[in-house]
Amino acid sequence: MRYVRHVKGAVTVTAATAACHTLMSAGFARAHESAAESDDEMWAGAFEFLLTTAASWVLMPLLLWAGMRMMGETHNAVLVAVGGLFWSGVSGYFTDDIDRVGGHIPFLALAAYILLGTGLAGAGSSHRD
Numbered sequence: 001m002r003y004v005r006h007v008k009g010a011v012t013v014t015a016a017t018a019a020c021h022t023l024m025s026a027g028f029a030r031a032h033e034s035a036a037e038s039d040d041e042m043w044a045g046a047f048e049f050l051l052t053t054a055a056s057w058v059l060m061p062l063l064l065w066a067g068m069r070m071m072g073e074t075h076n077a078v079l080v081a082v083g084g085l086f087w088s089g090v091s092g093y094f095t096d097d098i099d100r101v102g103g104h105i106p107f108l109a110l111a112a113y114i115l116l117g118t119g120l121a122g123a124g125s126s127h128r129d
Contacts, residue, residue, distance in 0.1 A: 002122065005073060009121020012067030013083065013114050019063060020056045021098070021105060024091060027052025028099045053095070060087040068121065078123040086116060 027048060035045030061084030068076040090113050091098070094105040 006118055006122045008068065008071040008073055009079065010114065010118040012064060012071065013079075013117030013121070016060055016063035016067060016083075017087075017110060017114055017117075020060050020087065020091070021110070023059065024052055024056050024098050025104065027055065028103075029101075031099075032101070049099075053091070056091055057084070057088045060084050064117070073121075076121075079117065079120040082120055083117045086113060 031045035031048035031052065033045075034048050035041075038044035061080045064083050065076055065080045068074075068079065090105065090109055094109055097103050098105050
């Protein structure tokens, strides 16, 4: 077992989670601003909300892949695929928590996601190209 790969995975997943969580917080705040600026339009802020959610779901696997590649690790398909799918599940489930003023995804959910990603990081090949 390569423990260094797990450490690299933990750093990558933590950074990617922080980036995507920040993106969602800022994007949802912008959606609320857009809704407040409109004159009681039914779908005010919906575009910003959907764009933010989609951007977070696309960005997570890209950040996981790029982070592991920057640290010299290859064969990251399991981390990228499963980590990206689980992020869409976690962020989708806790959307109401992060979509309020000053809201965020609960710490335990984020910690569980980071632990899952750290474990998945070790699922890659045990040799370097």
